Amino acid sequence: MVRGNKILIADDEPDILEIIGFNLQANGYEVTTARNGDEAFEKAKKILPDLIILDIMMPGKNGIEVCNLLRMIPSFKETLIVFLTALSDETTEIKGLETGADDYLTKPISPKVLISKINALFRRLNKDETGIIKIGDLQINREKYSVKFKEADIVLARKEFELLSLLASKPGKVFLRNEILNQIWGTEVIVGDRTIDVHIRKIRQKLGIDCITTVKGVGYKFEM
Amino acid sequence: MVRGNKILIADDEPDILEIIGFNLQANGYEVTTARNGDEAFEKAKKILPDLIILDIMMPGKNGIEVCNLLRMIPSFKETLIVFLTALSDETTEIKGLETGADDYLTKPISPKVLISKINALFRRLNKDETGIIKIGDLQINREKYSVKFKEADIVLARKEFELLSLLASKPGKVFLRNEILNQIWGTEVIVGDRTIDVHIRKIRQKLGIDCITTVKGVGYKFEM
DNA sequence: GCACCTGCTTAACAATTTGATAATATTATA
């Protein structure tokens, strides 16, 4: 299992970006920086970091807004988000944590302490972030949007791919129909119940193997 | 899935224990207190809390020592440990986090902020809580919706699974028929009395072992 | 623009599974 190591730092002070960025890189993290809220949001969607460090007071969107926006996107539900700011205002801190941030740090903070805190957070997060899922003879490449089974390429449509990808991300876990709807269609779109079934059917058909099990009244799970 | 809610607080100042304890209880946590490091260590082993708040400067063992000792015990590998102390000394903070603490808070801290931080920690913890029940040769996995007995998979329908799951969640406890009805069918649905029997029968049949005992006139209990 | 293709959703119906109940048999216990 490969520990995720992509970190995005957003702060409007170049000095902070440089100091923290340098220290994180020295500790084996892959660092991207952003100078304001909008840039942070765009870069986050692009690079899908494992951890995002957000300054609260920034030009454009502030850190809390960025956090809120990101948490609405399914693929950022599990991403670690930490606020870093000079504000010692208690109300802000609570607001930050309640948007679903994982920690809240106040400047000034020494790089060493920061690294320690970040390591502690990652320690809790055991997740494979390579983007490639390999299960038996099946390979799912999130970046290439491709699926291989026994060296043979299988062409899946987008929804099919996302569905298989989701199920295979935790083999054995039963995904409730609601869970699937939220993760793939989002909370706003409403689609009929049979839609999931039809996609499942197509995946089963295209893969040719029965690796998706129905748990009646509950949901679906992936198993090889 | 039941959220862990047992918290142990260790501090040598009675005032702190009282204030924090009160606030945590008001937020639905079950609180135990300790007045020094040794007491904290003993109580931790006894009650197996989900979160431990440790003062660093305490009579007897200090907080870091307690943390180190606990982390050596397998059942405390996943326990949340947070340091709470007046020391703002950076070196101590790093030392704390490197022993495997999950956060580090400095006094003075307002109860609101404390609660927020603790909620944030639990939020993350609950995500990788497996929800697996293991009793003897029986394994019940809520996430996978699967039941294993001696390596053999047993397929249960939803109601059967819920029922077994409920009984096995507290082995030995007798669940009244009413209790079972409320937990599994809810208060609105009304089903006949024989319905429970039939489900119990199916579970017994499928498991092949007699681990559900009838307590006539009262209810059922799970025992291996 | 127009024909054509692809992917997504849905409707309609078939197939399957589940859960509840009735009817009857069995058991525990006063």
Add this chain to the structure above:
DNA sequence: TATAATATTATCAAATTGTTAAGCAGGTGC
């Protein structure tokens, strides 16, 4: 043993999922 409680069995209705085909929107090449 009498009695109430539970076990067992078969049956049926309801819930759930599978399957197929059709409609629709968006994109592509001509």
